[in-house]
Amino acid sequence: MKIAVVGTGYVGLVSGTCFAEMGNDVWCVDKDEEKIAGLQNGVIPIFEPGLKELVQKNSDRLRFVTDISEALQEANICFIAVGTPPGEDGSADLSAVLAVASSIGKAMVRHMFVVDKSTVPVGTSRKVRQAIQHELNLRGSNLTFDVISNPEFLKEGTAVHDCLLPDRIIVGTDTDKAARLMSDLYKPFLRSTGRLLQMDIASAEMTKYAANCMLATKISFINEIANICELVGADVNKVRMGIGSDPRIGYSFIFPGCGYGGSCFPKDVQALIRTSGGLGYDARILQAVEAVNESQKLALPRRIVARYGESLTGLHFTCWGLSFKPDTDDMRCAASLVIIDELTKRGAKVHAYDPQAEKVARTIYFRDNESIEYFDGKYDALKGCDALILITEWKEFRSPDFERIKECLREPVIFDGRNQYEAESLQEMGFEYHQIGVGDNFVEWR
Numbered sequence: 001m002k003i004a005v006v007g008t009g010y011v012g013l014v015s016g017t018c019f020a021e022m023g024n025d026v027w028c029v030d031k032d033e034e035k036i037a038g039l040q041n042g043v044i045p046i047f048e049p050g051l052k053e054l055v056q057k058n059s060d061r062l063r064f065v066t067d068i069s070e071a072l073q074e075a076n077i078c079f080i081a082v083g084t085p086p087g088e089d090g091s092a093d094l095s096a097v098l099a100v101a102s103s104i105g106k107a108m109v110r111h112m113f114v115v116d117k118s119t120v121p122v123g124t125s126r127k128v129r130q131a132i133q134h135e136l137n138l139r140g141s142n143l144t145f146d147v148i149s150n151p152e153f154l155k156e157g158t159a160v161h162d163c164l165l166p167d168r169i170i171v172g173t174d175t176d177k178a179a180r181l182m183s184d185l186y187k188p189f190l191r192s193t194g195r196l197l198q199m200d201i202a203s204a205e206m207t208k209y210a211a212n213c214m215l216a217t218k219i220s221f222i223n224e225i226a227n228i229c230e231l232v233g234a235d236v237n238k239v240r241m242g243i244g245s246d247p248r249i250g251y252s253f254i255f256p257g258c259g260y261g262g263s264c265f266p267k268d269v270q271a272l273i274r275t276s277g278g279l280g281y282d283a284r285i286l287q288a289v290e291a292v293n294e295s296q297k298l299a300l301p302r303r304i305v306a307r308y309g310e311s312l313t314g315l316h317f318t319c320w321g322l323s324f325k326p327d328t329d330d331m332r333c334a335a336s337l338v339i340i341d342e343l344t345k346r347g348a349k350v351h352a353y354d355p356q357a358e359k360v361a362r363t364i365y366f367r368d369n370e371s372i373e374y375f376d377g378k379y380d381a382l383k384g385c386d387a388l389i390l391i392t393e394w395k396e397f398r399s400p401d402f403e404r405i406k407e408c409l410r411e412p413v414i415f416d417g418r419n420q421y422e423a424e425s426l427q428e429m430g431f432e433y434h435q436i437g438v439g440d441n442f443v444e445w446r
């Protein structure tokens with residue numbers, strides 16, 4: 001098949017590359033000229049395991065262009081995979097999606113299957129349809145098109161794997177030929193375990209929000225339980241195992257931590273709250289999910305202030321991990337942003353180490369924060385610091401050399417935002433070890 005994918009971010013670039021891997025001809029389109037020039041020269045704009053190799057492997061079936069007309073000269077399927085960031089009131093900003101829809105209407109030269117992969121509120125397909133039709137009317141054209149909803153469920157850090165081996169594909173259509181086309185396109189991806197679920201467009205659009213909101217709810221739920229564990233003197237690590245062993249609950253997505261981040265959970269929870277609010281429904285569970293998460297990002301700073309006092313002037317903290325999760329350089333809504341801001345505004349200095357996100361931190365998120373120094377190695381970052389704060393659970397932080405940590409730090413103190421280590425063995429080694437949701441540690445703040 002001949003496929004255009006507009007937007008070469010995490011979703012567009014990964015799915016375009018995976019379509020090429022399955023033998024399709026793919027045109028990846030982006031308005032960012034620098035990104036496209038880089039991609040034409042083999043420079044991958046994001047860190048995503050396995051992506052660079054897959055792009056290289058499929059280079060004869062992948063083209064990178066800035067002009068959508070060039071792609072639509074050949075392609076008859078056009079995916080929309082641009083960002084839908086939160087607008088000022090938290091609702092999804094559809095301006096990029098609708099701009100792409102207009103450009104499809106201007107550029108299409110044959111029947112087009114327009115497939116929305118961006119996460120969009122129910123009703124967006126109608127707006128996409130109107131934007132395309134408007135341009136066709138201006139052209140006096142009677143070309144026809146289908147609009148399809150095909151939300152994406154990949155996770156950053158495992159995006160290539162998730163895309164090549166999806167646990168399900170959701171397709172929302174309103175014509176049989178669109179449903180058949182999507183089924184043919186995805187057949188090669190679904191040979192082992194996958195399922196393709198066909199439904200109406202509104203249900204497909206809603207499925208994406210429901211999935212992300214359910215996952216975010218699980219995380220806020222366990223974080224709330226963690227806070228209660230601290231108050232009653234229980235250990236959330238044991239409670240997690242205890243509830244996870246019930247298959248109706250399961251072990252996944254109930255890891256307590258310093259709050260969920262990333263480009264999707266925060267914005268999608270907010271967007272569904274706004275959508276329902278606009279229709280007169282107060283989404284109380286989702287509001288609580290968001291409020292618990294905002295508060296959870298302060299769990300470590302609260303603990304640190306309780307330990308050292310309101311002023312942190314003269315103290316140095318090592319932060320291991322800046323990205324919102326391991327295996328990505330993405331720092332959108334990362335807990336590190338809140339934690340480091342809270343520490344440095346109280347006068348602390350931060351030594352930061354992240355295996356991938358340093359450049360993003362330096363150039364985008366902490367550009368103006370002079371209290372942060374970056375290090376190339378995790379042990380170098382510890383030297384002369386008063387405590388280690390673990391923010392992101394990269395694998396290289398899982399079993400570090402604790403003797404070396406002790407030698408490097410001024411005091412053997414660890415604040416663990418991901419509950420990675422064995423409390424008993426650390427305490428035997430002389431560490432003061434703080435975790436989320438363990439013991440009678442809960443600290444009220446604000």
Ligand SMILES: NC(=O)C1=CN([C@@H]2O[C@H](COP(=O)(O)OP(=O)(O)OC[C@H]3O[C@@H](n4cnc5c(N)ncnc54)[C@H](O)[C@@H]3O)[C@@H](O)[C@H]2O)C=CC1
Nearest residue numbers: 007008009010011030031032082083084096099118119152
């Ligand atoms: N990042 C993720 O893990 C996932 C994201 N999603 C959803 O997929 C959508 C895309 O997300 P990301 O890939 O993270 O976004 P991104 O921000 O990484 O990339 C979006 C790309 O679209 C380009 N773009 C914007 N307007 C354009 C236009 N008019 N013409 C051509 N290119 C244009 C931008 O230059 C950028 O390269 C969002 O709706 C997101 O919620 C869904 C599943 C997973």
Ligand SMILES: O=C(O)[C@H]1O[C@H](OP(=O)(O)OP(=O)(O)OC[C@H]2O[C@@H](n3ccc(=O)[nH]c3=O)[C@H](O)[C@@H]2O)[C@H](O)[C@@H](O)[C@@H]1O
Nearest residue numbers: 152153154155156219253254255257260261262264324325
């Ligand atoms: O719509 C999206 O963009 C994607 O959002 C999430 O994927 P992603 O944001 O890449 O990462 P996750 O692995 O879901 O982690 C999100 C955040 O939750 C946190 N988390 C996750 C799991 C957990 O048990 N506890 C926890 O605190 C992580 O640390 C991270 O900050 C979903 O998992 C994907 O299915 C979805 O496609």
